[in-house]
Amino acid sequence: MALSLEEGEERISTFVTMARKSGLRITPQRLEIFREVAFATEHPDVEAVFASVRTRMPTVSLDTVYRTLWWLKDSGLVSLIGAGKGGTRFDPNTKAHHHFVCLRCGSIQDFYDSCLDSLEIPTQAELLGAVQGVNVEVRGECKLCLAKAALEGA
Ligand SMILES: [Zn+2]
Ligand SMILES: [Zn+2]
Structure with a gap:
């Protein structure tokens, strides 16, 4: 973004x-x-x-x-x-946001989702320490890597 x-x-x-x-x-x-x-x-x-x-x-x-x-x-x-x-x-992004992490190139991209922002803190997590925030990490392969793989496969 x-x-x-x-x-x-x-x-x-x-x-x-x-x-x-x-x-x-x-x-x-x-x-x-x-x-x-x-x-x-x-x-x-x-x-x-x-x-x-x-x-x-x-x-x-x-x-x-x-x-x-x-x-x-x-x-x-x-x-x-x-x-x-x-x-x-x-x-440097101080707004509530989450990350898409590419397992191939290691890139981290921001995305926004109000449902994820209001996730309830799991009790198990609260037992582990003082919670300061929730950041969801979605993992996969980014568009660039997918495009590269498609090119190489062709
Ligand atoms: Zn990638
Ligand atoms: Zn970020």
Whole structure:
């Protein structure tokens, strides 16, 4: 799902407002990282953000990207997907949404569904800890991978 320019700019201004409030210095590098994350629709990991920002700003360090992303996370401006060795990915979409995960290429795409948003929390889940939200993961093969497979099979 493509992100509108307006929506992206709105996210950036939220990031900047929050940074000002918490005394985080807004350097040109940080601003570029904000921009990258705000417009990201593919749920990038640290490396992906770093690679992309570096093409526009060669002096940026992985450490700066890493710390800026975690600052965004700690400020509640982006959420994390996954954990551990597989690599943490960042999600700038703060609206209630769910994910379509491609088992072939690993892409994660957002989708919206009001029924899933209002799912009742299973008692068993509540017994495991303090629930903060529900995110449904639908798994399969994405359209791009299906198209590729069809081409290869032809
Ligand atoms: Zn795929
Ligand atoms: Zn998402």
